[in-house]
Amino acid sequence: MKNFNGKALFLDRSDINTDEIIPAKYLTEISKESLKAYLLEDLKLEGFDPATDLAEKSVIITRDNFGCGSSREHAPWALEANGINLVIAENFARIFKQNMFNCGMLAVELPSETIEKIFKMFADKESIVEIDLKRNAIVIKGDGQQEEFIFSISDFDRTLVDTGGWVEYADSKY
Amino acid sequence: MGKTVAEKIFASHIIDNPSGDINVIRLDAVFCHEITTPGAINDLVARGKDKVFDPSKIKAVIDHVSPAKDSKTALQGKILRDWAKRHKIADFFDIGRNGVCHAIFPEKGFARPGYTIIMGDSHTCTHGAFCAFAAGVGTTDLEVGILKGVCAFHYPKTIKINMTGSLGKGVYAKDAILSVISMLGVNGATNRVVEFAGPVIDSMSMESRMTFCNMAVEAGATCGICYPDMTTVEYLWEFIQDEFNSKEAALEKYIEFAADPDAEYERIIDHDVSNLEPQVTFGYKPDLVKNVQEMEGEKVDQVYIGSCTNGRIEDLRIVAEVMKDNRISDSVRCIISPATPLIYQQAMEEGLMKIFMDAGACITNPTCGACLGMSNGVLAEGEVCASTTNRNFNGRMGKGGMVHLMSPATAAASAIAGRITNSRLYAAE
Numbered sequence: 001m002k003n004f005n006g007k008a009l010f011l012d013r014s015d016i017n018t019d020e021i022i023p024a025k026y027l028t029e030i031s032k033e034s035l036k037a038y039l040l041e042d043l044k045l046e047g048f049d050p051a052t053d054l055a056e057k058s059v060i061i062t063r064d065n066f067g068c069g070s071s072r073e074h075a076p077w078a079l080e081a082n083g084i085n086l087v088i089a090e091n092f093a094r095i096f097k098q099n100m101f102n103c104g105m106l107a108v109e110l111p112s113e114t115i116e117k118i119f120k121m122f123a124d125k126e127s128i129v130e131i132d133l134k135r136n137a138i139v140i141k142g143d144g145q146q147e148e149f150i151f152s153i154s155d156f157d158r159t160l161v162d163t164g165g166w167v168e169y170a171d172s173k174y
Numbered sequence: 175m176g177k178t179v180a181e182k183i184f185a186s187h188i189i190d191n192p193s194g195d196i197n198v199i200r201l202d203a204v205f206c207h208e209i210t211t212p213g214a215i216n217d218l219v220a221r222g223k224d225k226v227f228d229p230s231k232i233k234a235v236i237d238h239v240s241p242a243k244d245s246k247t248a249l250q251g252k253i254l255r256d257w258a259k260r261h262k263i264a265d266f267f268d269i270g271r272n273g274v275c276h277a278i279f280p281e282k283g284f285a286r287p288g289y290t291i292i293m294g295d296s297h298t299c300t301h302g303a304f305c306a307f308a309a310g311v312g313t314t315d316l317e318v319g320i321l322k323g324v325c326a327f328h329y330p331k332t333i334k335i336n337m338t339g340s341l342g343k344g345v346y347a348k349d350a351i352l353s354v355i356s357m358l359g360v361n362g363a364t365n366r367v368v369e370f371a372g373p374v375i376d377s378m379s380m381e382s383r384m385t386f387c388n389m390a391v392e393a394g395a396t397c398g399i400c401y402p403d404m405t406t407v408e409y410l411w412e413f414i415q416d417e418f419n420s421k422e423a424a425l426e427k428y429i430e431f432a433a434d435p436d437a438e439y440e441r442i443i444d445h446d447v448s449n450l451e452p453q454v455t456f457g458y459k460p461d462l463v464k465n466v467q468e469m470e471g472e473k474v475d476q477v478y479i480g481s482c483t484n485g486r487i488e489d490l491r492i493v494a495e496v497m498k499d500n501r502i503s504d505s506v507r508c509i510i511s512p513a514t515p516l517i518y519q520q521a522m523e524e525g526l527m528k529i530f531m532d533a534g535a536c537i538t539n540p541t542c543g544a545c546l547g548m549s550n551g552v553l554a555e556g557e558v559c560a561s562t563t564n565r566n567f568n569g570r571m572g573k574g575g576m577v578h579l580m581s582p583a584t585a586a587a588s589a590i591a592g593r594i595t596n597s598r599l600y601a602a603e
Contacts (some may be wrong), residue, residue, distance in 0.1 A: 015360055015361075015459060017567045017568075019546075019547075019565075019567040019568065019569055019570050020567065020568060020569070023547070023569055023573065024546040024547045024548050024570075025547060025548065025552075027209050027210075027238075027548065028239070028244070028246035028247050028250065028548075029246070030212055030213060030216060030246075030249070030250070030253075042568060042569040042573060044458065044568045064361065065360060065361040065364070065394070068360060068361065068394065069296065069565065069567060070295075070296050070546070071210065071293075071294055071295055071296040071298075071310040071311060071312050072209075072210060072294075072312070073210070073213070073294075073312035073313040073314060076312075091361070091364065093361065093364060093394060094364055094365050094394065094396055095296060095310055095311060095312055096312075098311070098312065098315065098326075099312035099313075099314065099315075102312060102314035102315060103314060154193055154194050154196065155192075155193035155194065156192050156193040156194065156196040156326070159192070159193075165314060166314050166315065166318055166326070167217070167221070167314060167317055167318055167321075170198075170318040170321070170322055170324065171223065171318075171321065171322070173190070173192075174189070174190070174198065174322045174324050
């Protein structure tokens with residue numbers, strides 16, 4: 001199973017699309033590792049600089065409709081290559097979300113009020129996210145504050161996370 | 175209780191229900207292109223599972239960067255080409271025979287009513303025009319599809335959009351679907367199937383229905399679906415005539431996949447398009463849409479006419495009508511990409527190519543090209559493109575570029591004027 005814990009990167013925007021996560025000009029790359037340097041290169045978000053803001057970050061916390069657009073799995077691969085296996089958002093575009101689980105990564109959806117609360121409490125701090133998959137709990141810590149949030153995940157998605165992805169699961173069953 | 179189209183298709187395709195509303199369905203076709211498939215092929219080889227579930231149900235094309243632009247894209251093409259050969263995939267389309275995936279596969283009769291189709295491409299929803307459940311997927315889903323012929327989906331919830339009234343002069347399927355996306359929002363149909371019905375759809379050609387379904391994903395939808403009718407049968411007839419005694423017999427079979435009158439929907443939206451004006455997007459999301467009048471005069475550096483949305487013969491005929499006896503503005507470069515070799519040939523035979531060249535357009539081979547900023551017409555920083563494509567994300571056609579989505583007629587008129595312009599100025603009386 002992948003590591004889902006670590007420092008949080010807050011992206012305060014909705015509709016962050018796959019072209020922003022990994023521009024199409026890099027789709028000529030075939031290996032996941034070769035995408036590492038280009039993650040969020042074209043993100044339209046004031047003050048964001050991938051060169052500095054991505055350093056040591058392991059979790060993305062963002063708003064609505066993350067990963068809309070292309071089917072390119074290069075988008076979650078670029079996250080994975082940077083050690084980011086968990087994205088927390090209000091919701092995700094269907095293909096992107098499925099791609100994450102298919103790769104054994106975690107796409108966690110929380111209600112907009114909860115996301116708003118997380119942004120208010122932690123976005124301006126050095127924050128750490130810890131996940132307890134047995135209890136479906138996310139603990140966020142930062143600057144002496146700590147808060148726990150419970151999320152839901154389908155049995156199927158959990159199986160994909162546990163087994164490392166869809167290829168192994170499907171090959172053993174069908 | 176009656177069923178929606180997707181419910182009917184699922185009823186005959188579900189092979190497993192691993193948990194909750196997750197269903198594993200059997201696939202009738204797996205479509206492949208050279209950008210998202212090589213990763214799946216390499217992974218299968220690395221796992222020692224270099225197999226395909228059924229070579230006759232796999233269709234592959236090199237279309238996104240064709241001809242190859244560099245060593246990396248040459249390698250992507252080679253991986254797909256070698257794989258197709260190795261597994262005897264007969265329906266493989268390489269240079270000289272290749273076209274934009276969502277244009278060439280329907281043209282070959284590969285999408286049929288009641289089919290389940292996946293492809294590693296978000297605009298796979300295009301094939302819903304044929305009443306197929308056709309969805310874009312990532313490389314891992316594609317990989318499992320290639321290996322096992324299955325894919326997992328949530329049980330479909332459906333939104334029905336009843337398109338009423340009639341489209342006015344100079345207003346096309348593209349304008350109507352932009353208005354629908356504007357209404358639903360970019361994630362208004364996430365995890366939903368959208369059924370497009372009503373007299374507007376009924377009177378549309380298959381080409382226009384493909385334009386419609388193509389952009390369903392821009393509202394987040396898993397797929398857009400139209401009902402099968404005689405227009406569908408006529409389009410498919412050359413491919414299905416051995417299966418049926420008559421067109422009526424084909425229609426009788428296909429119409430079973432249309433939604434039942436008492437089907438249950440999550441939402442039903444009535445959308446009257448009678449007073450709809452030509453539509454143009456103005457920002458970095460496809461739901462940011464205005465009437466063309468509000469955008470008139472905006473500067474344009476490039477016009478791009480092509481793609482899986484609007485690179486079909488119907489589109490090129492409309493463009494020719496606008497461009498005939500006109501000259502593209504010196505301040506604009508206009509790129510026209512017929513979406514398949516057949517469309518290219520038809521355009522030549524009908525004299526459309528001469529009109530385009532006389533007007534000063536650059537005509538490329540069939541390819542996805544500039545649409546996603548991979549080849550053949552990428553924008554420079556700060557440049558603006560009037561485009562018949564489906565997506566206007568920040569940097570889509572090149573870093574720092576702006577894309578305005580519009581119909582082929584509006585794009586052609588804008589090419590002549592050098593600025594965003596209402597095509598009605600050029601419409602033949």
